[in-house]
Amino acid sequence: MTAATFATIGAGLVTVGAGIGIGLIAGRAMDGISRQPEATNKIQTAMIIAAALIEGVAFFCAVICFMALGK
Amino acid sequence: MASSEEFNLDEYILHHLTDSQEWHLPFLPTIHLPEWLSLHGVMLLLSSFFLTLLFGILYKKEQRVxxxxxxxxxxxxxxxxxxxxxxxxxxxxxxxxxxxxCNFFFFILMLNIMGLIPLFSTATSNINITAGLAIITLTFMIFGAIYKNGIKGFFKAFIPSGVPAPVLILLIPIEIAGLFIKAFALTIRLFANMLAGHIVIISLLGLIIIIGKVALPAIFLAVGIYILEVLVAFLQAYIFTLLSAMFIGQMLHPDH
Structure with a gap:
C-alpha cells in the first residue's frame, strides 16, 4: 500500500462526501421550488452559494490528494 | 511526440496545464517567450487587451436603445x-x-473562455493568478471595512453579539481565521475547478494516444465534458464574483 493508493482512496471518499452534501442541497431546493415556485430565484441563488461552499472544501481535499499522489 | 512505449501521460498532461515559457500554436512553430514573461502572463495581457477592445471600442454607450x-x-x-x-x-x-x-466577472470569464479555445492556455488554472484575484477581495474585506467603519468598527465585526464572555475566547480567533480562510477558499475553488475540468478533457483525449484507434469514441465524451466546461466557465466567474460581494458585504455591514 503506497501513498498513491491512499491518495486515490481519499479522492474517492471526497467525492462521496461532496456528492451527498450537494445532493441534499439540490434535493431540498427542488422541494422548496415545487412547494413555492414564485421563490425560485431566491432558492436557486442560495442553493448555488451553499453548493459552491461545499465544493470548495471538496476541491481543497482533492488538491491535498493530488499533492499526496506526487509524493 | 514520443513513441508509444516511452509516452508518459502524467507528464504530457502537466506540461499542457502548468505555466511554461513556450507557447504552442496549432500548425505554426512554437513561440519561445522571454524569461520575464510566462505563458499565463501572456494570457493575462491578451485577456485585458480583449476586454479593452470589447468595452472600449465595440461597446457603444451612446446608443439609446x-x-x-x-x-x-x-x-x-x-x-x-x-x-x-x-x-x-x-x-x-x-x-x-x-x-x-464587473471587472472580476468579465476578467475571470474571459480567462476561463480563453482556456477553452485551443490557441490559448488557461490562466485561471494557475494558483498564483487566482490567489492574486482573491487578495484583491481580501484587501477590500480588511481595508474597505476599516475605511468604512473605522478600526474599532472593523474589530467589532469579529465579536458576535449575545454570546457569553468565555465562549468569545474561542470564537474570536475562529472569526479572524475565517477572514483568511474565505479568501483561501476563493483561490482554491476557482483554481481547482478549472484545473480539474481541463485534466478530465486531456485525460479523455489521452486515451486515444495510449490505446489507439479503438478509443476514438472518447472524442464524443471529451466534447460532452467540453460543453460542460463552457457552463463551468460562466458559473465559476459568477460564483467568484458573488462570493466576493458576499464576503465584502459581510465585512462592510457587520450588523446584518
Missing amino acids: PKGLTNLLESFIIFVRDDISIKYLGKEDGRKMAPLF
Missing part, C-alpha cells in the same frame, strides 16, 4: 450590478463597488 453586442454586454453588467453588487452591499456601496465586481 442598446442593440446587438452592446445589449448582450449590458445585460451582464446590469445583472452584476443589481443582482450581485447592490443585493449584497446595499444601494449606496453597491453602486460604488459595481465596477470592481
Whole structure:
C-alpha cells in the first residue's frame, strides 16, 4: 500500500462526501421550488452559494490528494 | 511526440496545464517567450487587451436603445450590478463597488473562455493568478471595512453579539481565521475547478494516444465534458464574483 493508493482512496471518499452534501442541497431546493415556485430565484441563488461552499472544501481535499499522489 | 512505449501521460498532461515559457500554436512553430514573461502572463495581457477592445471600442454607450453586442454586454453588467453588487452591499456601496465586481466577472470569464479555445492556455488554472484575484477581495474585506467603519468598527465585526464572555475566547480567533480562510477558499475553488475540468478533457483525449484507434469514441465524451466546461466557465466567474460581494458585504455591514 503506497501513498498513491491512499491518495486515490481519499479522492474517492471526497467525492462521496461532496456528492451527498450537494445532493441534499439540490434535493431540498427542488422541494422548496415545487412547494413555492414564485421563490425560485431566491432558492436557486442560495442553493448555488451553499453548493459552491461545499465544493470548495471538496476541491481543497482533492488538491491535498493530488499533492499526496506526487509524493 | 514520443513513441508509444516511452509516452508518459502524467507528464504530457502537466506540461499542457502548468505555466511554461513556450507557447504552442496549432500548425505554426512554437513561440519561445522571454524569461520575464510566462505563458499565463501572456494570457493575462491578451485577456485585458480583449476586454479593452470589447468595452472600449465595440461597446457603444451612446446608443439609446442598446442593440446587438452592446445589449448582450449590458445585460451582464446590469445583472452584476443589481443582482450581485447592490443585493449584497446595499444601494449606496453597491453602486460604488459595481465596477470592481464587473471587472472580476468579465476578467475571470474571459480567462476561463480563453482556456477553452485551443490557441490559448488557461490562466485561471494557475494558483498564483487566482490567489492574486482573491487578495484583491481580501484587501477590500480588511481595508474597505476599516475605511468604512473605522478600526474599532472593523474589530467589532469579529465579536458576535449575545454570546457569553468565555465562549468569545474561542470564537474570536475562529472569526479572524475565517477572514483568511474565505479568501483561501476563493483561490482554491476557482483554481481547482478549472484545473480539474481541463485534466478530465486531456485525460479523455489521452486515451486515444495510449490505446489507439479503438478509443476514438472518447472524442464524443471529451466534447460532452467540453460543453460542460463552457457552463463551468460562466458559473465559476459568477460564483467568484458573488462570493466576493458576499464576503465584502459581510465585512462592510457587520450588523446584518
